[in-house]
Each structure stands twice: as C-alpha cells, then as structure tokens.
Amino acid sequence: MAYFRKIQAKNKKGYTWSFTLDLGIDPETGKRKQITRRGFDSKKEAELAANQITLDIENKSFVNEKDVHFKDLIQDYLELIAKQSVKPSTFYGYTTVVNKRLIPKFGHIKVKKINPKLISSYYNDLLKEGLTEEYIQYIHAILKTASQTAVDWKYIKNDFMSNVKAPRRKKNEVETWSIEECIKFLKRMKEQQDHIFILYYLAIYTGMRRGELLGLKWGAIDFDKRRIHITHSLYYIAGQGLVLQDPKTASGKRNISITDDVIAELQAYKVKKQEQLLKVGLKLNKDHFIISAFGGEPLNPNTIHKQFLYDIKLAGVKRIRFHDLRHTHATIMLEIGENSKVVSERLGHSNVSITLDKYSHVSSNLQDSSAENFSYALQKTRSQQ
Structure with missing residues (x-):
C-alpha cells in the first residue's frame, strides 16, 4: 500500500509530493519494511513512480538503490575484486588512476546520481587537458567494471556506463630507426657499459619488450638451439619493488630464434659477467638476470627511459622511445620481406591482424614492390615464349 503526501518546498508551488510504500514486516529483522521517495512535482507523478x-x-x-558514494564503491571494488583478479602491476595502475583521476572527480557523488552525461563531459575535459585517447580508454575500462560491480552489489539498478562511449583511439604513425641508424647507435653504445649495450642490442635484434628484456635470465637462453625462451616480464611496483610477472596473454610466452651473431654477443657478454662475479667469489648461474649492472641483480625498468634519452643524444641519432626499438625490429623485418605471421609470433601478438594493423604503412609499401615484382615476372615469362 502507498501513502502520498505534500511536503513543503522552496519552489513556485511551495510544495512537492512524496510517497511511502508499506511492504509489511521483514521476516529476518522483524521490522517494518518501507520505501520512501520524495521530490515529485505532482501527485500523478508520484503515483506513477x-x-x-x-x-x-x-x-x-x-x-x-543505496546512498553509497563513488569513493566507497571504487575503493571496495579495488580491494575486494581487482586485487584478487588482476596482476600486481595492473592493480598498481588501477590504483594510480583511481586516486589521481576518479576519486577527485566523482568521489563525493552518490553512485545513483552518476549518469552517462556526467561521464561523457568528463571525457571531454580530459581531452581538452591533453590526455590521449588511449589513456581515457583505460579510465573507461575501470569505470565500466566499477559500474557493473555497483549493479551486482545492488547499489544501483541501471549500469551508468551502458550508454557511454570512450573516444576512439587515433592511429599514430610508428616512429622507427633505419638500419643505418641502428648500426650507428649500437656502434656508439659499444663504448658504454656492457649491460647497457646488450640491452639495446637485444631490443633491436629481437623486438622484445622492455620488461621482457629486463626479466630475462641466463637459463632462458638455449645457446645450442639458438633460442630465447620468454616466460616473464619485470615490473617495478611501488611498495613491492621489482616483481616478475607472467605475460599478459598466452602468446606473450614464446620462443624466438636468434642468429649466430646474437649468440656470439651473448657469449662474450656472459664471459665478462662470469669474470665480474669471480672477483668477489661468486659464480654465474641460470637464475641470474642477463641485463645486470653487477652480477645478476636486475635493473629497475623505471630507470631505462632517462638512460635511453641520454644515449640517443650521445649517439647523435633521431629521438625515439625505447619501445620504438621494438617497432624498429618489426618494421625492418617486414621491409626485408619476412612473413607477417613470423613477425607476429616474434613480437608475441595474439594474432597476425594486430601486426598487420600496427605496421600497415610497411605492408602498403610492400604492396607496391610486390605489384612490380608480379608484373616483372609475367613480362619476363612472356618475352621468353
């Protein structure tokens, strides 16, 4: 049964309508169950509700719907769900975004008051601030999960993210070095510390990610079969320090072939590391990290960015990101005619379409040369008949 009443209010009418639904006695608590809603302009509007x-x-x-603030929802989601279901590095990323971006913006708002327009306006503000579409998509993914959690926990009836679209990611041109720039850079890096040179050398010759390179141990190198077994990535997580994690996807765990040149560089480097450790009475073993300033201790991934920028300037080559060494490896392989499926497997992409999409500028150039080769082959055959 519903009870309707007028309530004094500071509007033109001087009142609004409210109602209370009597749902009887709660068998679990023995208390009367009631639902009250206020703020309706007319009795008819209250009756419909x-x-x-x-x-x-x-x-x-x-x-x-509960009077739960967004801050309480998102913090409970992080602690009760995300912490148990994602990797430590991912959880650290979520926590950073939540504390830096989401709580300052929505923390004081009740979850039931959040709507698609509010979220979309926020995205526009972030774009004006200069944030990338990729970063906003990351925020979008966290908000979607938080909203669904609020529905699952019966804080709200409707998912406030169901009609929200994140800005579409712009396709940026891949920055790479030419073969000549790679040679010039590595030649200059030969004069640097051994572990710095081998880091860059492997990045260019294998296309491995920064975390994969830094997480590589001597036991991962099969010198006889000329293979590198990639099974982990190294991350730095605040409060935990350096952490080894499994790859994000199944395709991230992979074996990649290396040439005799790479084997020779690794073996020469290994001898130097063994001599380094012997001086302090230690022996190099398979569990020591390859990229190590001393012995077998790993490098902090966060230090690589500044080191790389310094070394680029030192070598006098075009400025790119460390991750672009991976793009450089892939681009050169495709340009020399390597099968895109092979390149995809070396990079650890989940399917070849990712590779083809990311390096479409290369495949476009290859189409031109392929067309020329095809035409030349037919003309040559015709002339011989």
Missing part, C-alpha cells in the same frame, strides 16, 4: 516500484517488486526486479 510508486506503481513502477510495486511492479518491479512483484517481478522481483526491484533494486532499492
């Missing part, structure tokens, strides 16, 4: 709630209760689809 009361009828809808009554219908939802009968259909067992009613959710009595």
Whole structure:
C-alpha cells in the first residue's frame, strides 16, 4: 500500500509530493519494511513512480538503490575484486588512476546520481587537458567494471556506463630507426657499459619488450638451439619493488630464434659477467638476470627511459622511445620481406591482424614492390615464349 503526501518546498508551488510504500514486516529483522521517495512535482507523478516500484517488486526486479558514494564503491571494488583478479602491476595502475583521476572527480557523488552525461563531459575535459585517447580508454575500462560491480552489489539498478562511449583511439604513425641508424647507435653504445649495450642490442635484434628484456635470465637462453625462451616480464611496483610477472596473454610466452651473431654477443657478454662475479667469489648461474649492472641483480625498468634519452643524444641519432626499438625490429623485418605471421609470433601478438594493423604503412609499401615484382615476372615469362 502507498501513502502520498505534500511536503513543503522552496519552489513556485511551495510544495512537492512524496510517497511511502508499506511492504509489511521483514521476516529476518522483524521490522517494518518501507520505501520512501520524495521530490515529485505532482501527485500523478508520484503515483506513477510508486506503481513502477510495486511492479518491479512483484517481478522481483526491484533494486532499492543505496546512498553509497563513488569513493566507497571504487575503493571496495579495488580491494575486494581487482586485487584478487588482476596482476600486481595492473592493480598498481588501477590504483594510480583511481586516486589521481576518479576519486577527485566523482568521489563525493552518490553512485545513483552518476549518469552517462556526467561521464561523457568528463571525457571531454580530459581531452581538452591533453590526455590521449588511449589513456581515457583505460579510465573507461575501470569505470565500466566499477559500474557493473555497483549493479551486482545492488547499489544501483541501471549500469551508468551502458550508454557511454570512450573516444576512439587515433592511429599514430610508428616512429622507427633505419638500419643505418641502428648500426650507428649500437656502434656508439659499444663504448658504454656492457649491460647497457646488450640491452639495446637485444631490443633491436629481437623486438622484445622492455620488461621482457629486463626479466630475462641466463637459463632462458638455449645457446645450442639458438633460442630465447620468454616466460616473464619485470615490473617495478611501488611498495613491492621489482616483481616478475607472467605475460599478459598466452602468446606473450614464446620462443624466438636468434642468429649466430646474437649468440656470439651473448657469449662474450656472459664471459665478462662470469669474470665480474669471480672477483668477489661468486659464480654465474641460470637464475641470474642477463641485463645486470653487477652480477645478476636486475635493473629497475623505471630507470631505462632517462638512460635511453641520454644515449640517443650521445649517439647523435633521431629521438625515439625505447619501445620504438621494438617497432624498429618489426618494421625492418617486414621491409626485408619476412612473413607477417613470423613477425607476429616474434613480437608475441595474439594474432597476425594486430601486426598487420600496427605496421600497415610497411605492408602498403610492400604492396607496391610486390605489384612490380608480379608484373616483372609475367613480362619476363612472356618475352621468353
């Protein structure tokens, strides 16, 4: 049964309408169950709302939305769900975004008051601030999971992210070095510390990611079969330090072939590391990290960016990111005619379409040369007949 009443208010009418639904006695608590809603402009509007709630209760689809603030929802989601379901590095990324971006913006707002327009306006503000579409998509993914959690926990009835679209990611041109620039850079790096040279050398010759390179141990190198077994990545997580994690996807765990040149560089480097350790009475073993300033201790991934920028300037080559060494490896392989499937497997992409999409500028150039080769082959055959 519903009870309707007028309530004094500071509007033109001087009042609004409210209603209370009496749902009887709660068998678990022994207390009377009631639902009250306020702020309706007319009695008819209040009646329609009361009828809808009554219908939802009968259909067992009613959710009595809670007065929970976004800050409490997102912190509970991080602690109770994300922490147990994602990798430590991912959880650290989530926590950073939540504390830096989401709580300052939405923390004081009740979850039931958040709507698609509010989120979309926020995305526009972030774009104006200069944030990338990729970063906003990352925020979008966290908000979607948080919203669904609020629905699952019956804080709200409707998912406030269901009609929100993140800005589409722009396709940026891949920055790479030419073969000549790679040679010039590595030649200059030969004069640097051994572990710095081998880091760059492997990055260019294998296309491995920064974390994969830094997480590489001597036991991962099969010198006889000329293979590198990639099974982990190294991350730095605040409060935990350096952490080894499994790859994000199944394709990230892979074996890649290396040439005799790479084998020779690794063996020469290994001898130097063994001599280094022997001086302090230690022996190099398979569990020591390859990229190590001393012995077998790993490098902090966060230090690589500044080191790389310094070394680029030292070598006098075009400025790119460390990750672009990976793009350089892939681009050169495709330009010399390597099969895209092979390149995809070396990079650890989940499917070849990712490779083809990312390096479409290369495949476009290869189409031109392929067309020329095809035409030349037919003309040559015709002339011989």
